[in-house]
Amino acid sequence: MTAMKTAxxxxxxxxxxxxxxxxxxxxxxxxxxxxxxPTTETFSGTLQVQGSAFxxxxxxxxxxxxxxxxxxxxVAPGPASNTVMGLGxxxxxxxxxxxxxxxxxxxxxxxxxxxxxxxxxxxARIYDLGALTAPVDFTVRIVHx
Amino acid sequence: MRVVQCSRAHLRSIWPTLALLAxxxxxxxxxxxxxxxxxxxxxxxxxxxxxxLHGIMAPKGTAARTFLANQAGTVTVLLADAQPTxxxxxxxxxxxxxxxxxxxxxxxxxxxGTTPQLSVSVDPGxxxxxxxxxxxxxxxGVTVTVTVTHP
Numbered sequence: 001m002t003a004m005k006t007a008x009x010x011x012x013x014x015x016x017x018x019x020x021x022x023x024x025x026x027x028x029x030x031x032x033x034x035x036x037x038p039t040t041e042t043f044s045g046t047l048q049v050q051g052s053a054f055x056x057x058x059x060x061x062x063x064x065x066x067x068x069x070x071x072x073x074x075v076a077p078g079p080a081s082n083t084v085m086g087l088g089x090x091x092x093x094x095x096x097x098x099x100x101x102x103x104x105x106x107x108x109x110x111x112x113x114x115x116x117x118x119x120x121x122x123x124a125r126i127y128d129l130g131a132l133t134a135p136v137d138f139t140v141r142i143v144h145x
Numbered sequence: 146m147r148v149v150q151c152s153r154a155h156l157r158s159i160w161p162t163l164a165l166l167a168x169x170x171x172x173x174x175x176x177x178x179x180x181x182x183x184x185x186x187x188x189x190x191x192x193x194x195x196x197x198l199h200g201i202m203a204p205k206g207t208a209a210r211t212f213l214a215n216q217a218g219t220v221t222v223l224l225a226d227a228q229p230t231x232x233x234x235x236x237x238x239x240x241x242x243x244x245x246x247x248x249x250x251x252x253x254x255x256x257x258g259t260t261p262q263l264s265v266s267v268d269p270g271x272x273x274x275x276x277x278x279x280x281x282x283x284x285x286g287v288t289v290t291v292t293v294t295h296p
Binding site: 109110 | 207217220234237238239240241243246247249251252254268271272278
């Protein structure tokens with residue numbers, strides 16, 4: 001009878017031991033995933049009086065697209081121009097860019113045009129609203145997923 | 146040599162003590178495995194950084210420095226020194242698509258001073274600032290010091 005009690009106690013002890021060992025697992029949480037960094041593209045060129053220019057880019061995923069008319073310089077290196085231009089975003093259509101959203105803006109270093117767009121191919125377009133009297137060198141920055 | 150012999154009765158008497166000791170040791174070892182050190186709570190404050198461009202600009206030339214704004218904020222640009230003292234073009238902008246030249250967004254013609262001659266709001270990103278000759282720089286050039294503060 002005493003031997004049976006001892007055996008039962010030993011069985012109980014090893015059961016508790018087993019449970020404790022299982023409970024002692026890895027307490028570390030799963031490693032957080034790092035969100036993908038946005039892509040920055042720079043679109044530069046020379047805009048003629050009454051002219052326009054566009055640049056195509058591809059979104060790998062749905063997200064926010066920020067477009068900045070960053071610079072207008074008539075003669076580089078030289079004084080910057082504050083001329084107001086048209087700046088738009090849309091989809092490429094044959095040899096042009098079909099604009100779906102646009103603003104009129106002077107150059108700056110904060111995005112003037114911000115849109116949430118689905119994954120796909122889009123274009124940014126800059127165009128003279130009639131204010132240019134001579135060609136200018138422009139620089140547009142596009143930040144997208 | 147002394148041989149210690151344990152009787153069954155002796156084993157039975159110390160069995161509960163051994164079991165309790167083993168359980169206590171396991172419980173102590175089964176703590177939090179994370180080794181994260183205790184840190185003070187972080188606060189989001191705008192960290193302003195200062196960078197200095199010190200270089201020699203040739204006649205009809207430019208001198209520019211690239212910097213990274215980690216967050217949105219205000220960039221200030223100061224033409225702190227020019228030797229010999231001349232009035233220069235001072236600008237801030239972004240690099241063109243080739244990355245070779247600094248395409249200015251704002252410019253001003255200025256002599257060296259002690260307060261920033263340019264101030265502009267920016268989004269997070271890479272920018273450049275520097276000087277360009279407006280026809281005042283003679284041979285062999287001018288030594289310029291430009292200080293940029295940015296978020």
